[in-house]
Amino acid sequence: MSKPFDMELFLAGVLTGSHATRQRHLRQAKLIHAEITERWQRxxxxxxxxxxxxxxxxxxxxPxxxxxxxxxxxxxxxLARRLQKAWVFNL
Incomplete structure (x- = not known):
C-alpha cells in the first residue's frame, strides 16, 4: 500500500508569502493534482x-x-518551478 502524495511537502521549497497565500497555493495545487490524477491516472x-x-x-x-x-x-x-520545467502558459 502506497502513501498518498503530500503536496505540502512537495511545494515546501518554493512556497513564499503570507500564510493565506501559501494556504491558497496548497489548496489549488491539491485540486490540480486531484483533477489530473482522476483524468490521466498520474x-x-x-x-x-x-x-x-x-x-x-x-x-x-x-467557466x-x-x-x-x-x-x-x-x-x-x-508547480513548474518546483518541477524545474520551463513551461509557459497563456490564459
Missing part, C-alpha cells in the same frame, strides 16, 4: 506533462472568473 507531479496542466487550465477553469484563472496560473507557475 499519481505525482513528476509524471505530469505540460499537456496535462494545459488541459486543466483550459477545460477545468473555463471560472478571470481572477480565479489568474490565481490558478500563479500556482501552476509554482
Amino acid at each position: 499519481q505525482t507531479p513528476w509524471a505530469w506533462q505540460k499537456k496535462h496542466v494545459d488541459w486543466f487550465l483550459e477545460h477545468r477553469l473555463h 471560472r472568473s478571470e481572477a480565479t484563472r489568474y490565481y490558478f496560473l500563479l500556482t501552476v507557475r509554482l
